[in-house]
Amino acid sequence: MHNAPATPTPSDRPRIALIAHDRKKDTMVILAKEFAPYLQRCTLMATGTTGGRLVDELGLEVERMLSGPWGGDLQIGARLAVGEVDAVIFLRDPMTPQPHEPDINALVRACDVHDVPCATNLSSARLVLAQMLLK
Numbered sequence: 001m002h003n004a005p006a007t008p009t010p011s012d013r014p015r016i017a018l019i020a021h022d023r024k025k026d027t028m029v030i031l032a033k034e035f036a037p038y039l040q041r042c043t044l045m046a047t048g049t050t051g052g053r054l055v056d057e058l059g060l061e062v063e064r065m066l067s068g069p070w071g072g073d074l075q076i077g078a079r080l081a082v083g084e085v086d087a088v089i090f091l092r093d094p095m096t097p098q099p100h101e102p103d104i105n106a107l108v109r110a111c112d113v114h115d116v117p118c119a120t121n122l123s124s125a126r127l128v129l130a131q132m133l134l135k
Contacts, residue, residue: 014132017076017088018046018054019068019107021098024091025050027122029057031089035129036060045079047072073103077110087132088118089125 016039020028032039032054044062046054051064065072079085088111090104098104111118119125 013041013043014135015043015045015084015086016132017080017085017090018044018050018062019073019076019088020047020050020091021068021093021096022049023093023096025053028089028091029053031091031122031125031129032058032060034126035133038129038133045076045085047076068103069098069100071103073100073107077103077107080107080110080114080116083114085116087128088116089128090118090120091122091125092120 018028018032028050036058039060044054044060045051045065046062047065048067048070051062054060054062055064065075076085076088080088088107090107092104108118108120110116117128119128
């Protein structure tokens with residue numbers, strides 16, 4: 001018997017996951033600074049180092065998961081699968097092999113399965129955040 005996916009519960013604060021590969025962390029900080037007034041009104045979660053930089057450099061309130069290679073991508077994927085993530089901003093480095101590539105693919109696939117917006121580069125991240133800001 002196939003179980004239906006969990007029904008997302010409405011949230012008055014958008015829930016956004018922020019992830020960036022090592023060579024994209026500076027770009028994530030720039031993006032988050034650009035959208036800081038909006039992101040301050042959101043519930044944010046991020047993988048380890050990315051979350052630490054957003055807290056330390058921008059003062060954002062971020063729930064930090066494990067580092068991506070240590071399972072942080074999977075932790076976010078689990079939250080997403082039960083309706084606790086409204087959007088994923090995942091700034092990926094397509095030029096550097098990642099040791100946890102299966103976890104990355106699983107997270108992006110979960111976004112597709114659960115119809116959650118997933119931006120994987122700066123241009124699409126700006127579009128997703130700008131659209132969310134309008135709501």
